[in-house]
Structure formats: structure tokens, C-alpha cells
Amino acid sequence: MTDFTKFTRRGILKSAAAASAASLVPAAAWAADYPSRPLTMLVPWGAGGGTDACARMVSALLERRLGQPINVVNRTGGAGVIGHSAIATAPNDGYTLGLVTVEIAMMHHLGLTELTSEDYTPLGLVNADSPAVTISSNSEYKDLASLTAAIKASEPGTFKASGTSQGGIWHLALVGWMKALGLDGNHVTWVPSEGSAPAMQDLIAGGIDIVTVSLGETKAMVDAGRAVNVGLMGTERAASHPDVPTLAEAGGGEFQLATWRGVCGPKDLPQDVAEKLAAAVAEVAADPEFVEFMNGRGFNLVYLDAAAHGEMMTKADAQMAETMSAAGLIQG
CATH class of the missing domain: 3.40.190.10 (Periplasmic binding protein-like II)
Structure with missing residues (x-):
């Protein structure tokens, strides 16, 4: 499994600050009118759970940076397939985002969906936890x-x-x-x-x-x-x-595992829109209010920028295939 222990708090803040600096690029470099209307944040899991809580805090802090309301919508069912599918198939205009979870590296190995991490535009990892x-x-x-x-x-x-x-x-x-x-x-x-x-x-x-x-x-x-x-x-x-x-x-034996959550959009978001969103996610990850929230809820704050987030998801897919096969969860 991915070793998240190497991401220290100092490294998180340094990476977030570097990515956040991208937001200083002149406004003409971005889509001039984006965002001009409210956004939606899709959550593949139920209200009241950890993914839901994380998504709502991220959305609240993104609202301040994007200047538009963000409506959080829980799309549950199908072992996470329904919500993840809704994120992947949304219009790729930057107005529908989602909190993609580790299950995207697992569901297709189980034959539940053909979706993989390649069906998303990664915008930043914000959390990794062990159970x-x-x-x-x-x-x-x-x-x-x-x-x-x-x-x-x-x-x-x-x-x-x-x-x-x-x-x-x-x-x-x-x-x-x-x-x-x-x-x-x-x-x-x-x-x-x-x-x-x-x-x-x-x-x-x-x-x-x-x-x-x-x-x-x-x-x-x-x-x-x-x-x-x-x-x-x-x-x-x-x-x-x-x-x-x-x-x-x-005295419970030797075993380790980590799950993760990251902000994504549908595949092929316009580059200027993706860059603006990724810079905003970086600012959220370094926001003292977010740090306090994550610590208070017992969530492990791990930030990866958009590029590293994408690389991590690709590696996680291969790692989960190996682990699930060893666990007898992949048939044939």
C-alpha cells in the first residue's frame, strides 16, 4: 500500500504553499468568468460519515476562495459506484466536483464498474487514514x-x-x-x-x-x-x-492499511479551470481552520498537489489489485 507516513506536516504546508502560489498568476490566465454560478460537490457515501464531513468542510472553505456557493450532494448506493459514476460523467466544465475515495482503485477489480482513476481530473489529495x-x-x-x-x-x-x-x-x-x-x-x-x-x-x-x-x-x-x-x-x-x-x-498481529480522499473533477477539465481549482484546494489544505477541523475529527491531513494526487491514484490501483487478489477478493 502507499506509504503516507513520509508526508510530514512541514511537507504538507510547503507543498500547499507552493501550489497556492499558482493562484497569483494574472487573472487573464484563468477562464475569465469561472466560476460564475454555484458549484456542486458530490459525495459517494452517506451523510454523517467521514467522507461526508470532509467534503462539507472542503466545500465551505472552497466557497470563500471561489466566490460561489457549493451544494454538497450525497449520491450513495452500488458500493460507491453511483456517486463515483456521477462525478465522472458530469459535464467537464468545473461546476461539478466530487470527493473521490480509495474505492475507485478497487471497484473495477471487483467487476462493479469500468471506472478507474483515469476517468477523473485530480485536483488535490486532502486526507489519508488507517482504520x-x-x-x-x-x-x-x-x-x-x-x-x-x-x-x-x-x-x-x-x-x-x-x-x-x-x-x-x-x-x-x-x-x-x-x-x-x-x-x-x-x-x-x-x-x-x-x-x-x-x-x-x-x-x-x-x-x-x-x-x-x-x-x-x-x-x-x-x-x-x-x-x-x-x-x-x-x-x-x-x-x-x-x-x-x-x-x-x-497484540493484534501485523497488518497495515490506509484509505484516502481527494478532490476531483470529471476527466479533461479545461486546464485553466483545473489550475484554478487545484490552487484553491491547496489553499484549503493549508488553512488553519481546515487543519483544526481535521485534527479535531481525528482525520489525518495529507496533502498532495494535483500531479502527485494523480500519480498516487494510479499506483494505488495497482497496489489494491495485488492486495485484493491476495485476499481472495478478485475472482478469475
Whole structure:
């Protein structure tokens, strides 16, 4: 998987500042009247989840820089296909953007769509997170070691988990973790959901035993004392949650994974429009309000400029194909 640990906070600000400097190019270099009307930001996942929250903050800060309102619209369903398709097939005039997620590197390998990262104009990566292992505060297991031991001793299907659709990144996280423990990838039954928010609700209601989503997506329930993060599938602890140990530290085996979110438009956006949008996204990534929001929500702020964002998505596609094949998620 892509190693996001090399992107330090200093590097983020330096890259963002450099890209932001592009906005100083004389206005004549841009599409003179863009944007002249409101924009739409499409979100492929449900309201209340991490992608939704991130998209709404990015949109609010982009509004100030573009001088036009941005309407955030959730287009859910089809394991992320419907929303991602809506972004890719929108008119390439810069008035419809979207927050593209790691699932775009996965869905076509599952035969769900023919869409790939090549169907978008990358404008800037804003986030990369490793998933946590989260349990209800009422669970009989109080730490990762005891939970892991119980899973390994259980019959297949005894435990249930959720966090996204079947074959989604958080499902892949569970499968990878099970295989790292020497178990079948489906040892813990996956219960598909349309995002982290409904999965967390199901966890609290007792319908499932485990949720594997980002730390930020568990924050509301954890802060309310209704859920507990017992481990993180990262190479190191998150700065926002220094009390949450990695799997290796907590006796949960050796496994790491990262998901990501980035602003994109449809393929072949006009260059001047794409440059203006990319410069605005760079400014958002360096905005103290965005930094505070990301830290407060437990999201890992990782900024990549448009070119690096595109390269990362291409590499992620190849990496996910390899990982998913190893996990038995690609048939034939």
C-alpha cells in the first residue's frame, strides 16, 4: 500500500504553499468568468460519515476562495459506484466536483464498474487514514488482545463486522487483518453498510461486534462513551489519538492499511479551470481552520498537489489489485 507516513506536516504546508502560489498568476490566465454560478460537490457515501464531513468542510472553505456557493450532494448506493459514476460523467466544465475515495482503485477489480482513476481530473489529495478496530463499550472484550484471542478461538461466522459495502476498503481491512492472523479472510462475517455512520449505529445497537473505519468516523460514538477504539491498522499511532495502539503494539498481529480522499473533477477539465481549482484546494489544505477541523475529527491531513494526487491514484490501483487478489477478493 502507499506509504503516507513520509508526508510530514512541514511537507504538507510547503507543498500547499507552493501550489497556492499558482493562484497569483494574472487573472487573464484563468477562464475569465469561472466560476460564475454555484458549484456542486458530490459525495459517494452517506451523510454523517467521514467522507461526508470532509467534503462539507472542503466545500465551505472552497466557497470563500471561489466566490460561489457549493451544494454538497450525497449520491450513495452500488458500493460507491453511483456517486463515483456521477462525478465522472458530469459535464467537464468545473461546476461539478466530487470527493473521490480509495474505492475507485478497487471497484473495477471487483467487476462493479469500468471506472478507474483515469476517468477523473485530480485536483488535490486532502486526507489519508488507517482504520481502527472499534468495539462497543458494552463489549465483553476490553482490549485488542482479548478480542483477537477470542476471534482466533472462534468458529467462522461467530463474529460480525461492518463499516462499508462488500469489497470496500474497510472490508478489505478486515480481510487483510484476518489473513495476517492466519485465518480465512471471511472468518469474521462482513455485514455490508452504506458507510461508517450506519455501521457505528449497528455496533451500538448490538447488531455487529466490530467496526473497521477511520478514527475520525468513530469519534462521535467514542466521545459519547458508547464505543472504544482498541487498535489502529497503521505503522504508527495517530497524532490525534496517541492513546490508541497499533495492532502490533496491542497484540493484534501485523497488518497495515490506509484509505484516502481527494478532490476531483470529471476527466479533461479545461486546464485553466483545473489550475484554478487545484490552487484553491491547496489553499484549503493549508488553512488553519481546515487543519483544526481535521485534527479535531481525528482525520489525518495529507496533502498532495494535483500531479502527485494523480500519480498516487494510479499506483494505488495497482497496489489494491495485488492486495485484493491476495485476499481472495478478485475472482478469475
